[in-house]
Amino acid sequence: MQISGKREAGFDAADVVASLYRALLNREPDATGLDGHVKAVREHGLDDVVRTFPGSVEYQLIARPGPFWNYAATFDPVATIRAHENRARKAVPNHRVNFFGVAVNVDRFAPQLKLENIVEPPPIPANWHADMAEFGAALRAVERAGDTFTMAELGCGWGCWMNITAAAARLAGKKPFVIGVEGDEGHLEFSRESLGTNGIPTAQYKLLRGVAAAKQGTAFFPKQDRAGSMWGLAPVFAASPAQIKTLRKDKNYAELKMISLPEVVADHPRLDLLHIDIQGGETNLIRDSIDILNRRVAYIVVGTHSRVIDGEIIDILSRDGGWKLEIERPCFFTIHDGRPQTRMDGVQGWYNTRF
Structure with missing residues (x-):
């Protein structure tokens, strides 16, 4: 009726x-x-x-x-998110504007979503690209920074976290500087476009094409015909001589420089936030870069890609003693043919008590 x-x-x-x-x-x-x-x-x-x-x-x-509420935290991510609302945000033609005032050209970056011309409510428990645990962790890093805010996003895609944290920092009266590392040339161009759209001048960002890794070297990164068609492309590390010969002939791969954390940090005395989303390489990066993380990074937000990685990172950073876990939501998976397949990345937020 x-x-x-x-x-x-x-x-x-x-x-x-x-x-x-x-x-x-x-x-x-x-x-x-x-x-x-x-x-x-x-x-x-x-x-x-x-x-x-x-x-x-x-x-x-x-x-x-739903699973996005399955987090453990020492702070309230809902209250943190709401505290960073950009109340002056308004619609931008052919874009989606999120809760923090960041305009996203969804038609170009994620055309399958068809979500243009929308002003978003708070991402509680999630929006189309991240959940409140990740938003809360990234915003905690902004809150812990001083008058300036410097961050690096490893695997930056269209520049999601560069844009969001820079917007939150500016709204809080802090001057941002953001660094992005990305292997896909088209996605790097997306980052350049989105930073310009959101009013971040070239003097306040640095973009590096390459593959984030613990050490310098060479890796092979998959190519795609249209940027934005696939996200989460994984590089090939430590290829054998025979694999290198084959991959160099394969037009579907690009041979790229491996960019180490010292190169990312460069002459910045402190990173207020290091956001890591490198498709399964996060454990090696954190384990092999622990010295510079301890000395130069105030906050880590890491996307995890398996339950094994969830535990490995907790083990590494907990044993160090100087790192404190503030929020964690495990990745969750489906079971296919008797084996777990990750359906949604996990997230962890860690702060460095040395700062």
Whole structure:
């Protein structure tokens, strides 16, 4: 039965909407919300209105459904995210504008989503590219920085975390400088475009094409016909002489420089944030770069790609003693043919007590 804005068969839209508020949100409706939902019932029918309640941030905070709430933290990521809202954000043609005011050319960067011309609510529990644990961790690094904010994003893609943390830093009155390392030439161009779109001048960023690694050397990185078609491309490290010969002839791979952390940090005395998302190479990078991490990096946000990596990084940084885990959400997986297959990356946020 379709319930209109008027009483039908003993039911009234206002009564039904009020019942939804009490059952799902544990409160009486406010006048504005009640009027808006009754109007929506009248225009679209009850089914459409009922579906809006579980998708609301208010309901998410009460019910906490789904795996993105499966985090452990020493701070409140929801409150942290809300504290960094860009209240002046507004729509940008052919872009999606997130909660922090960052405009993203989704049509170019992720055309399969078709999410242009939208101003986003808070990413609670997640938005189209990251969840609140990762947002919360990155924003904690901004909060812990001083008057300036310097960060590096390893595997920067379209420059997601460079843009978001720079936007949050500027809103907090801090001067940002961001560094991006990326193996895909097209994705590096996406980063350049997005930084320009969001008002970050060339003097405040540095982009490096190569593969982030613990040591210098050469790696082979997959090519793709259209940038943005595939994300999460994994490089080939430590190829044998025979593999090197084959890969150099393969037009589907580019031979790239391996960029070590000392080169990324360069002459910056401190990185306020190091964001690592390098498709399974994060354990080796952290283990083999622990000395410079200890001396020069104040905060690490790392995307993990298996439960094994989750545990390895916790073991490495916990044993060091100077690093404290602030937030962790494990990766989660499906089971295929008796083996786990990672479906969603995990995330960890660590701060360096030496700073």
